[in-house]
Amino acid sequence: MFSPSLLGGDFSRAGAELEEIASSGADYAHFDVMDGRFVPEITFGAKFIEDLRPLSDLVFDVHLMIEEPERHIERFVKAGADMITIHAESTRHLWRALSMIKEAGKDAGVAINPATPVSAIEPVLPIVDSVLVMSVNPGWGGQRFIPQSIEKVQELDSRRSEGALRYLIAVDGGVGRRNIRDLYANGMDLAIMGSAFFAEDDRKLFLHEMEESLQ
Numbered sequence: 001m002f003s004p005s006l007l008g009g010d011f012s013r014a015g016a017e018l019e020e021i022a023s024s025g026a027d028y029a030h031f032d033v034m035d036g037r038f039v040p041e042i043t044f045g046a047k048f049i050e051d052l053r054p055l056s057d058l059v060f061d062v063h064l065m066i067e068e069p070e071r072h073i074e075r076f077v078k079a080g081a082d083m084i085t086i087h088a089e090s091t092r093h094l095w096r097a098l099s100m101i102k103e104a105g106k107d108a109g110v111a112i113n114p115a116t117p118v119s120a121i122e123p124v125l126p127i128v129d130s131v132l133v134m135s136v137n138p139g140w141g142g143q144r145f146i147p148q149s150i151e152k153v154q155e156l157d158s159r160r161s162e163g164a165l166r167y168l169i170a171v172d173g174g175v176g177r178r179n180i181r182d183l184y185a186n187g188m189d190l191a192i193m194g195s196a197f198f199a200e201d202d203r204k205l206f207l208h209e210m211e212e213s214l215q
């Protein structure tokens with residue numbers, strides 16, 4: 001499955017970019033929320049997502065790169081997020097923050113930065129709907145994929161089968177033609193793509209080709 005990231009598009013045309021994501025045949029639309037503290041950049045808040053919500057039936061996959069995400073979860077739920085992913089490094093109360101998302105009836109995701117091992121999130125694996133492996137340092141689109149991320153995908157895949165768990169494995173950062181097959185072969189379910197998706201002229205054809213190459 002594919003979750004194109006709006007961060008790779010032009011924010012002045014956000015509505016049109018979202019429609020472009022929908023017409024490409026993607027399953028999800030990925031929203032990167034940055035607060036200037038957890039990561040240096042600042043992008044947008046809940047209102048941006050709320051205003052785009054009526055334009056699409058896609059699953060809204062909201063990636064919170066913000067400190068103490070528990071302070072904002074309710075607001076993003078109200079804005080129309082379907083899946084909310086928070087960083088293990090961003091809160092002292094990870095279990096509680098994930099439970100808040102679940103209690104709101106939304107899918108809860110946990111993300112780990114490149115320097116955070118999978119073992120750091122082991123206790124929450126049974127309660128999450130997805131795990132996002134950051135394969136670049138969070139904060140910017142268009143960076144180079146960190147190859148060691150593949151080992152984390154493998155580890156998450158084995159822990160999932162050993163523990164009879166059901167989370168999706170998502171990979172975010174530098175994902176594209178060069179590594180997508182390898183990532184799928186190692187257990188990735190959801191490819192998040194910003195620059196690779198928006199760099200293509202024909203996005204529908206691109207996702208179709210990616211899908212074919214995975215058969």
Ligand code: DX5
Nearest residue numbers: 005138139141142174194195
């Ligand atoms: C980076 C974001 C990503 C970003 C990926 O911090 O979390 O979602 O949009 O962009 P690419 O695919 O260009 O690396």
Ligand code: ZN
Nearest residue numbers: 030032063172
């Ligand atoms: Zn992201």
